Amino acid sequence: xxxxxxxxxxxxxxxxxxxxxxxxxxxxxxxxxxxxxxxxxxxxxxxxxxxxxxxxxxxxxxxxxxxxxxxxxxxxxxxxxxxxxxxxxxxxxxxxxxxxxxxxxxxxxxxxxxxxxxxxxxxxxxxxxxxxxxxxxxxxxxxxxxxxxxxxxxxxxxxxxxxx
Numbered sequence: 001x002x003x004x005x006x007x008x009x010x011x012x013x014x015x016x017x018x019x020x021x022x023x024x025x026x027x028x029x030x031x032x033x034x035x036x037x038x039x040x041x042x043x044x045x046x047x048x049x050x051x052x053x054x055x056x057x058x059x060x061x062x063x064x065x066x067x068x069x070x071x072x073x074x075x076x077x078x079x080x081x082x083x084x085x086x087x088x089x090x091x092x093x094x095x096x097x098x099x100x101x102x103x104x105x106x107x108x109x110x111x112x113x114x115x116x117x118x119x120x121x122x123x124x125x126x127x128x129x130x131x132x133x134x135x136x137x138x139x140x141x142x143x144x145x146x147x148x149x150x151x152x153x154x155x156x157x158x159x160x161x162x163x164x
Contacts, residue, residue, distance in 0.1 A: 006085070009050040010037030010128070011092045012136035013062065015099045018111035019132060021124070022057060025107040028075075028085060032156070033110075033124040035131060040090075050092045058109055059102040062094040068135050069142035073127050076159070078152040091131050126158040 013020040013036060021033040038053040040046070047064050054062050068091045075085040101109045112120065114137055121129055127147045135142055148160035 004086075006087045007040040008037060008087050008089045009040055009046060009053060009092055010035035010089055010131070011050050011054060011062070011094050012068065012132070013054065013058075013060070013094055013096055014136070015096050015111065018099070018113050019117065019136070020058065020060075020099075020101065020109060020111055021128075022106060023108040023110070025105065029125050029156070033112075033120060033128070035091075035128045036109075037089075037092075038106075046090050046092070050090075050094065054094065057104055057106045059104075060096055060098075060100075062096045065093040065095055067091065068093050068140070069131075069145055071127060071131065071145045071147055073147045073149070075149050075151055078150045084151070089127075091135060093136065126156050130158065130161065 020036060022036050023033050024030050036054055036057050037050060040049045046067065051062065051064065054060055071089040071091060073087040073089055074083050076082065077084045099111055117132055126149055142163055144164040146160065146162040147158065150157045150159045
């Protein structure tokens with residue numbers, strides 16, 4: 001466990017009513033579907049960071065649309081009742097002109113319809129599912145969201161959600 005807070009950018013990437021998700025091969029939440037994104041590098045602007053992460057993970061050239069919200073996410077291990085990860089996530093919106101993606105070493109990429117997202121709920125990181133269904137699909141903007149998730153073995157559960 002680390003006491004540092006990771007600053008992350010993720011993006012809603014939509015093409016013809018489908019959302020692009022990545023099934024992580026490494027890092028946190030391995031084997032879960034997630035929004036595309038990653039760590040903000042030192043001295044990097046938010047816009048620069050998300051455009052770089054999307055290009056690295058998908059090969060897509062995207063157009064910046066803006067920030068949809070900031071999420072303060074904490075991951076708690078149920079058995080030890082201890083916080084094991086803490087993220088500040090900047091949720092961005094981008095637009096794309098085509099759906100041609102290349103899977104990379106980061107993970108498998110797939111486009112999901114809104115119904116497919118609902119059907120795959122248990123396979124998607126709970127906080128990312130919230131961002132998809134409550135912010136991106138509803139075209140909302142949230143100034144700040146507090147999320148706490150409980151990890152029990154391989155299972156992730158959303159335990160706390162506060163919207164400001």
